[in-house]
Amino acid sequence: MNQKETYWHNEAPKYHWAHSRLKLIAETIRGDASAKSVLDIGAGSGTLAPLLGRGVRYLGLDITGRKEPDDAWPPIRFCDFDDADSFSALLDQPFDAVVISGVLEYLKDWRGILRLAATKAVKPGGLLLVSAIYFRFYETFPMKRHPAWINRFAPADIRAALADNDLHLDVTCPMWAGGYPWTTTLSRAFARRGESAHPKWIHWIGVNQFLFVCHREK
Numbered sequence: 001m002n003q004k005e006t007y008w009h010n011e012a013p014k015y016h017w018a019h020s021r022l023k024l025i026a027e028t029i030r031g032d033a034s035a036k037s038v039l040d041i042g043a044g045s046g047t048l049a050p051l052l053g054r055g056v057r058y059l060g061l062d063i064t065g066r067k068e069p070d071d072a073w074p075p076i077r078f079c080d081f082d083d084a085d086s087f088s089a090l091l092d093q094p095f096d097a098v099v100i101s102g103v104l105e106y107l108k109d110w111r112g113i114l115r116l117a118a119t120k121a122v123k124p125g126g127l128l129l130v131s132a133i134y135f136r137f138y139e140t141f142p143m144k145r146h147p148a149w150i151n152r153f154a155p156a157d158i159r160a161a162l163a164d165n166d167l168h169l170d171v172t173c174p175m176w177a178g179g180y181p182w183t184t185t186l187s188r189a190f191a192r193r194g195e196s197a198h199p200k201w202i203h204w205i206g207v208n209q210f211l212f213v214c215h216r217e218k
């Protein structure tokens, strides 16, 4: 194992629980009857899989994934997204839905990974869910920043990258940290449709990230 793999083997288990972001993602996918197969990019141990249920064909990719194929469920395969070619080589069949949750912050070429997800991993007409931190929140409040973040996002960065890849933005949901049950309800209540943006002050009510729900053009 190299240094980066060892780091994430120690760090990733902190996120292996059903927090609000994963619940919101699972609810959104379950609300789309055509989403029968899901690729989870930066899956950790695959906490999303049981939230989706066994009726969905699930594959997770992560730097902590298994290097040798086995029969364990959920299936999580090794992939280092800083090596775009090896990510691309794993994309032999497209999925109905693709999730990129809590991972773009750590990637050297986040635009390249988003491009591959949008053009190769998701089927035409398929669903793509992308989360990104709202860095304004961390600039404003003395909250702990993750030491491995190398990218600082504003919603406009993600919007531009989605548009560059011909993705249609359906909804942007603001999100709060943690796992309080009321936060998924709030995220839906404050969601904005299409390209419509949230007010610039939204971090003042604790919004520290956004979930972008979009579709690949048919």
Ligand SMILES: C[S@@+](CC[C@H](N)C(=O)[O-])C[C@H]1O[C@@H](n2cnc3c(N)ncnc32)[C@H](O)[C@@H]1O
Pocket: 008, 009, 012, 015, 016, 021, 022, 041, 042, 043, 044, 045, 061, 062, 063, 064, 079, 080, 081, 082, 100, 101, 102, 103, 106, 107
């Ligand atoms: C904050 S956790 C998010 C896990 C899950 N998607 C979620 O939303 O809870 C970040 C995940 O990205 C993975 N990761 C970080 N850098 C990576 C890389 N270069 N290649 C593959 N996976 C990576 C970590 O191992 C970890 O599982």
